[in-house]
Amino acid sequence: MSTLLRPLEVTLAALDRAAQWLIVILMTTMVTVVSAQVLLRYGFNSSIGWAEEISRLTFVWSIFLGIPLGIKAGSHIGIELLTARLPATLRNGIASLIAGLGAALMLLVCYEAAVITYTQWDEKLASADFSAALFVLAVAVGSAHSALHLIWLAATGERKADQDVTKVLE
């Protein structure tokens, strides 16, 4: 492996681990908040004012943190009927090109989301004292992480279809 790629590999390993633990926290929050809302409504005739907005925020974050892990795991669905019939060299070349194009797309999304996050940072959520830009920040963070995975794929050609990415949680 090129020495240029080693820092990327280390960065991705750290980001993946952080994303996974963050997902565990977010999922736990989502389940707790939404089920507590039902319990409070029927058990105590009460409700949590911020429940829906915070659970939506945690959901958006869990999706955008899950997208790069899906790239790593080879979970995103694609049509491989055509490329599977090509010679290996051509197939790998196309795969690298496609991963590079995907990386460019995610970098563009990341940049635009980062600009919006910066300009909207002072706006607050309706029900809690958090920045409303946290929603778009999820898009920026998830896209940046995805772009790094796609750059890795483009550079190494390494394809890990159906890989169990949860091993780092053990």
Place this chain on the structure above:
Amino acid sequence: MSLLIILVFLGIALLGMPLAFALGTAAVAGLIVSDIDFNLLPIRMMNALNAFPLMAIPFFILAGELMLKGGIMERLIDFANALVGRLRGGLAHGTMLAGLGLSTVSGAAVADASALSSTLVPSLKKIYGPGFSGAIVAAAANLGPIIPPSGAMIVYAFMAGPSVSVGGLFMAGVLPGIILVTSMMAMCSLVAIRRKFPRTGDAFSWRKIFYELKRSFLILLMPVVVIGGIVGGAFTATEGSAIAVVFALFIGFFVTRKLTLADLPKAMVRTAITSAVVGAMIAFASVVTYMLTIDLLPIKLSQLLQSLTSNPLVFLLLVAFSLFVIGMFLESIAAYTMLVPLLHPIALQYGIDPLHFGFLFVFNLVIGMLTPPVGVVLFVVSSVAKIKLGELVRNILPFLALMYGLLFMAIVFPPLALTLPRLLGY
């Protein structure tokens, strides 16, 4: 612009780019030619996912993961075999009923295919051989998105907008789902008699049935509480799905006692990844849908279809044929995210009931998951159960014919899907 977006999408999707990113790239091409600011991308992507109803997707996936990890399959199989194991082809019948039971706690055919293949195929293979065993499991797994809860129906209802209620769509699947499982069991009997499969199960015993029912009671109670609560208006689909997670945790920790705290982080991350695959497609498709809408494609498509026919039945048959072809090549979630916003409003213009159209759309694409060359359920069964794809495809054909027959009946006879939702006030 619409043509360019479609061509870019098809071109790079055929080169192997994951469909979500192919949609995103096609959207960027559309933004460039129509000179629209790129900041539309993150705004629409975030808005598409910033939706409380969509949270039901990860919750139902997580509930299914936890139930499986908690060892529900073993109890469902034992209960199913106590009921029908003694019949000729008893294990095949048991698999169908286990698939039915599993589909009431899980909403995804792929997850069900994986669970049923790993637990049942080894025993099935010994009696029925690999091809028919795989076909039974694949057909039973396809009940997942038809019987509530259903991830596919949640995505459909979300993409279709306020004219479709998730609870109503769930109920639309119940009667056809029961007819389907009954017909598939009848087919298993016919095959068992024709191929002279031996009787293998224990003798029928009410005592055993009551014993197994007692062991499975809480598992079978979960869909009653969750789906009953959603349909009865006690809680929303998202709240019901969160209750399902709590229910699954309770069963796993205190009833079967097979779930451990260490299982939870892995289940959550797997759930997030599966949900993110769907979420990425919804996010990027929302940009594409917006671009196609400002280019007036839905109106043009509607005008084109209405110039071809004003008959709703012909329209439904045209859509069914298109989805049959699309289902052969395209993964179903991609089809929901791209086609529902285009076709659902047109169906309403034809005066077709939104729940009827929704059910037909979902059922059609669910059958597509069993249709070669791109039948994702076939791939899962083939790979988990180590069965040759060709052998599996040959044996799945009678089940496919049955499913398409039922689809046709549901097209020409709407009460098949609509009776139960109407009775419940949808």
